[in-house]
Amino acid sequence: MSPSPRSPKAVPGGAWQALARPGFLRSPWPWRSVGYLLATGGSGLLLCLLLVLGAVVAGGLAMVLIGLPLLAALALVGLPYAALERRLLRLLPDRTPVESPHRTPDGPGLPAWLRTRYREQATWRELGCTALAALLLWPIDLTAVGCAVFVPLWLLATPVLLALDGEQVNVLKVWQIHDQPTALALALAGAVLFAALSYPLTAVAAGRATLVRRLTGRTEPDHRIGELVRSRARLVDAFEAERRRIERDLHDGAQQRLVALAMNLGLARLDAPTDSLLAGRLADAHREVGQVLAELRELINGIHPQVLADRGLPEAVADLADRSPVPVDLDFELPGRPPPAVEAAGYFAVAEALANLAKHSGANRARLTGRYADGRLGVEVSDDGRGGADPARGTGLTGLADRLAVVDGTLTVSSPPGGPTLLRLEIPCTLTDPSPPRSE
Structure with a gap:
């Protein structure tokens, strides 16, 4: 032109x-x-x-x-x-x-x-x-x-x-x-x-x-920085799309085949003579398929949890809190849905924070809050544990900060010896569609 x-x-x-x-x-x-x-x-x-x-x-x-x-x-x-x-x-x-x-x-x-x-x-x-x-x-x-x-x-x-x-x-x-x-x-x-x-x-x-x-x-550095930011955003979106594709293929492909195999093995057990050698082998195979299916579901959930895609970040975080070995008081509300990359980063950051809390804090109780204000998604994870969390000691906080940095997020840690520990995650974003209602 x-x-x-x-x-x-x-x-x-x-x-x-x-x-x-x-x-x-x-x-x-x-x-x-x-x-x-x-x-x-x-x-x-x-x-x-x-x-x-x-x-x-x-x-x-x-x-x-x-x-x-x-x-x-x-x-x-x-x-x-x-x-x-x-x-x-x-x-x-x-x-x-x-x-x-x-x-x-x-x-x-x-x-x-x-x-x-x-x-x-x-x-x-x-x-x-x-x-x-x-x-x-x-x-x-x-x-x-x-x-x-x-x-x-x-x-x-x-x-x-x-x-x-x-x-x-x-x-x-x-x-x-x-x-x-x-x-x-x-x-x-x-x-x-x-x-x-x-x-x-x-x-x-x-x-x-x-x-x-x-x-x-x-300036030329501004051009390079802008291109790096755009390139990183494209890579994050591509990575998130690929992760969703893998999760969908495993969910709709391998998992469905294993479910069908488990059903066929169950029917075969009904047809096999009781207390026979064949019945025992079918029972072992049925049990192994069940374990593989459970592990595959955990793998799919780790790649991209279905609840995050279907229900949004508050519901997915609530699922993490329910499965945490340390009791978690939850107060997480958003007036809309962040972009998929921000949702994924926030979800896995919270998952890693709760995992670190269960492994290292010695806490009896934790609190998880989430809010959106001034164009930023803010999430706080606090506990009544022993404190002393230090990213330099390799407690997983460095990886958590790196995960947030991909979407321009920041991690702030306050953890004096003796506790309490407070982790604050902030991610700049713009909310789009309204969040779906929480299921009871």
């Missing part, structure tokens, strides 16, 4: 490449540079005035603590201004478009958005760009346009101004011109000067645009 006329790729090369071409003066690049520097200089001047006013107001109100939120909000002033700068870069299009460096917040709502933005390096790079534009760059922009455009235009207008006045004209408030030949010479000098200054003017504009691209655009 061919690029649209407004696409950056519609213009061959960028300003730096245009400077090296023979037809530069006949191209639109000098005028693009003038428009770009006028826009950035004017917006920078306005930004400077607004920042000074905002700082004065916030500083005055800080005496009564009202201005503190305003001062904190000044750190985010770079976000809209950087977006404006990226839009102004369309006046100097390049082969590579400028993408926003910001990532999607972890969840809905203002708190999640603020948390994400304050933690991003891009926010502080854009704040630095905003400070440069407000304090340093706008005078350079306007000075460059004044020297490269308005001075030559003034010289070019000298004959017209002299004709209108009839006697004399002050050129640049320095020279007094009384005759038309001198005025025409100055006009010619203005034309030559405008052509000569178009090159440094475009270089200034291109240099400023390059700086803005580096400060407000997505």
Whole structure:
């Protein structure tokens, strides 16, 4: 598909490449540079005035603590201004478009958005760009346009101004011109000067645009990190889909065949003579098939429990709590269903936490809670055991943290010697379909 006329790729090369071409003066690049520097200089001047006013107001109100939120909000002033700068870069299009460096917040709502933005390096790079534009760059922009455009235009207008006045004209408030030949010479000098200054003017504009691209655009590490995140998400989804496929094949294939075999062996036992050698061998085979079937069901449950796929995370966690050797008080409610990868990670993390609790804690009772708030699934597992859980000692907590890290989750452990122990799991996600009702 061919690029649209407004696409950056519609213009061959960028300003730096245009400077090296023979037809530069006949191209639109000098005028693009003038428009770009006028826009950035004017917006920078306005930004400077607004920042000074905002700082004065916030500083005055800080005496009564009202201005503190305003001062904190000044750190985010770079976000809209950087977006404006990226839009102004369309006046100097390049082969590579400028993408926003910001990532999607972890969840809905203002708190999640603020948390994400304050933690991003891009926010502080854009704040630095905003400070440069407000304090340093706008005078350079306007000075460059004044020297490269308005001075030559003034010289070019000298004959017209002299004709209108009839006697004399002050050129640049320095020279007094009384005759038309001198005025025409100055006009010619203005034309030559405008052509000569178009090159440094475009270089200034291109240099400023390059700086803005580096400060407000997505950097190469950002591209690599973004691709790694997307690649990891694809791998997690593929792994989860493969695990579901294996679970389905075992459930619908091997398990059903073993069930049929067990039924046939049971019928054969009924037909065999009582207390015969054949009846004994059929009974042994029937028992072995039953054990294999039980082990296969445990294996299927370990790959991907059916209750998790059918009923959701709260019901699956309730099943884990029921099967735990340590009594568990359960308080787990979700207003919807997380993505399958998050559900699986949360389920197996809870399963591993309860297994570690039963093996190492010496607890008499445990408590398991789960909530969804601020775009994050939070699960807490606590017990009244001996404490002293340390991921460095290989108690399974390291593997649990690694499992959560696959879906950007975090693990927090509080386990002083003597107890109690508290494990908190947090996974950023967005809930989709409503959770099915808990079965009684």
